[in-house]
Each structure stands twice: as C-alpha cells, then as structure tokens.
Amino acid sequence: MIWTVTAPLRTPTPSTSEVDGVVWDFGQVLIRWDPLPAIAAGVGDADARAFLSTYDFGAWNHAQDAGRTWAEALRVLQDEAPQWLAAAAAYVDNFRLALLGPVLGTHEIVRELDAADVPQLGLTNWSAELYPHAPANYDVIGLLRDVVVSGEAKLAKPDPAIFRLLAERAGTALDRLAFVDDSAVNVAAAAELGMRAFQFTGAEKLRSDLRSLGLPVALA
Numbered sequence: 001m002i003w004t005v006t007a008p009l010r011t012p013t014p015s016t017s018e019v020d021g022v023v024w025d026f027g028q029v030l031i032r033w034d035p036l037p038a039i040a041a042g043v044g045d046a047d048a049r050a051f052l053s054t055y056d057f058g059a060w061n062h063a064q065d066a067g068r069t070w071a072e073a074l075r076v077l078q079d080e081a082p083q084w085l086a087a088a089a090a091y092v093d094n095f096r097l098a099l100l101g102p103v104l105g106t107h108e109i110v111r112e113l114d115a116a117d118v119p120q121l122g123l124t125n126w127s128a129e130l131y132p133h134a135p136a137n138y139d140v141i142g143l144l145r146d147v148v149v150s151g152e153a154k155l156a157k158p159d160p161a162i163f164r165l166l167a168e169r170a171g172t173a174l175d176r177l178a179f180v181d182d183s184a185v186n187v188a189a190a191a192e193l194g195m196r197a198f199q200f201t202g203a204e205k206l207r208s209d210l211r212s213l214g215l216p217v218a219l220a
Contacts, residue, residue, distance in 0.1 A: 016214040017118075017213060017214040017215055017216075018196065018213045018214055019176050019177055019178045019196055019213050019215070020119065020172050020176040020177065021118065021119035021120060021121060021145075021170065021172060021176070021177050021178070022113060022118060022119075022120045022121075022177070022178045022179075022180065022210070022215065023120075023121045023122070023123050023166065023177050023178065023179045023180065023195070024106075024110070024120060024121070024122050024123070024144065024180055025122075025123060025124060025125075025157075025179075025180060025181035025182060025183070025186065025200070026122060026124040026126065026134060026141075027124065027125070027126070027182070028103065028182040028200070029103055029106060029180055029181060029182050029200045030102065030103055030106050030107065030110070030122075030138065030140065030141075031099055031100075031101075031102065031103065031134065031138055032099070032100035032101050032102070032103055033098055033099060033100065034098060034100055035052065035057065035061075035091055035098050036048055036049065036052060036098075037094075037097040037098060037100075038090065038091045038093075038094040038095050038096075038097040038098040039051060039052070039087050039088075039090045039091045039094070040090075041090060041094040041097055042086065042087065042089065042090020042091075042093060042094055043086050043087045043090050047086075047087055048087060048090075051084050051087035051088070054084075055081055055084050060073065060076070060077070060088075061127075062125070062156060063076075064127040064129075064130075064151060065125040065126060065127055065150045065151055065156045066150060066151070066154060066155065066156040066159075067128070067150075067151055067152075067153075067154030067155075067156075069129065070092050070127065070129055070130075073088070074088060074089060074092075092130070095130050095133060096133055096137075099133060099134075099137060102138065102140075103203075104202075104203060105202070105203025105204070105206075105220070106200075106203050106206070107138075107140045108203070109203060109206065109207065109210070109217055110140050110143055110144075111140065111143065112216070112217050112218065113210075113215065113216070113217065114143040116216040118215060118216065119145050119170075120143065120144050120145060121144055121145055121146045121147065121148070121166065121169075121170055121177075122141065122144045122146070122147035122148065122149075123147075123148050123157065123162070123163070123166050123179070123181075124147065124148070124149055124150065125150045125156045125157050126149050126150060126151055127151040128149060128151035128152045129151070130151075131149045131151060131152070135147075145170075146169055146170060148162065148165060148166050148169060150162060153165055157181070157183070157185075157186040157189065158183075158185050158186045158188070158189035158190075159189075160189060160192075160193055163189065163190060163193050163195070164193075173194070174190075174193045174194045174195045175194035175195065175196075177195050177196070178195070178196045178197075178198065178210065178213055178215070179195040179196065179197040179198065180197075180198050180200050180206060180209075181197070181198075181199065181200060182199065182200045182201075183199075184199055187199045196213055198210075203220065204220040207219055207220050
C-alpha cells in the first residue's frame with residue numbers, strides 16, 4: 001500500500017528548520033532485517049549460511065527491490081544456481097521471520113516529529129510483493145504521509161530517478177528534505193541531488209543530526 005500526499009509538504013515544520021520534511025529508509029533504520037532466520041526456517045542454519053556466503057544474495061534480492069517478481073527471481077536461480085533454489089524459496093515463504101523488530105530508538109523519533117507536525121515520508125528498497133509485511137507489523141509506518149516502495153515504482157536506490165519520484169510525489173524540492181539511510185551509497189546519491197542526507201549509525205547520533213537542521217527532536 002502507498003499513502004498518497006495530496007498537497008506539498010510546506011509550512012508545518014518550525015520556521016527555524018532548514019528542511020520541510022524527513023525521509024526515512026526502512027531496513028536497518030526503522031526495521032531490523034536479516035534474511036538468515038527466514039532461510040534457515042526452510043533449509044536449516046548451515047545451508048542458509050552457505051547460501052548467503054556463496055551466492056550473491058544482495059544483487060539477486062536487489063532485482064526484486066527494483067521490480068522483478070519473486071516468480072521471475074526463482075526462475076533465474078533455477079537456471080543460474082539450482083542448488084540454492086530451496087534456500088531462496090524459503091526466504092520468500094518465511095519472510096516474516098526476516099523482520100526482527102524495531103531499530104532501537106528510531107520509532108520514538110518518528111513519533112516526536114509527528115507530534116510536532118513535521119511531515120515524514122518513506123523511501124524503501126523493498127519488493128512490491130513482500131512490502132505489505134511492513135505496514136502490517138509496524139504501526140509507525142502509518143505516521144508517514146507517503147511511502148515510495150521501490151518494487152512498486154520499479155526503481156531502486158541509489159538510482160537518482162527514485163529520489164526525483166519522491167520529490168514529485170511530495171511536491172517538495174529535494175534540497176528541502178532530510179534523508180536518513182544506513183547505506184553510504186544511498187546517502188551519497190541523495191546528497192548529490194541536494195538532500196540533507198545522513199547515514200544512520202544509531203538513534204543518538206541521528207537526533208543530533210536532525211537537531212542540526214532545526215528539527216524539533218530532543219537530545220538523547
């Protein structure tokens with residue numbers, strides 16, 4: 001599901017703020033994610049670890065984030081590395097086990113910004129088919145005014161096009177948005193486009209980063 005912004009993200013932010021909204025990555029920023037438990041539930045821990053260390057899971061998974069279906073992904077694996085087909089299918093079948101709970105401290109920041117009427121959005125690399133697990137299990141996502149899901153857009157970070165899509169949907173220039181992501185590559189791409197981009201390493205540091213822009217969050 002995508003929440004649609006019906007008006008530009010202007011003004012509710014305090015006049016002292018250097019930005020008009022905050023954009024959140026999800027995995028490892030709002031939601032702890034690890035594919036190992038999901039895969040291990042189907043094929044056992046040893047085979048799951050072997051799959052993740054032997055096959056380029058990251059690149060394969062990124063294609064689903066960019067819009068490839070899981071049926072197509074499994075067909076590719078059947079052709080390229082059929083010995084790992086069961087492990088890959090286990091990841092899809094048990095995906096809920098890959099979501100390990102909230103990232104410490106960030107949901108509280110989202111709630112503080114929401115209470116202060118600061119517009120917030122999501123920009124997540126997530127397959128369209130598996131994304132519904134996120135809003136179904138983490139109510140903090142409902143506080144975001146819009147979520148751009150890469151698998152639905154068929155664009156994935158760090159492609160500049162997905163950031164431009166975000167700005168179009170928000171009705172706000174990228175240089176008026178703060179961006180939080182754990183990936184250095186994604187942060188660099190956002191900064192190149194003018195966003196006030198921060199690499200997430202922990203909630204305490206993020207509070208300091210957001211306060212540096214004049215956003216109303218308390219110090220830890």
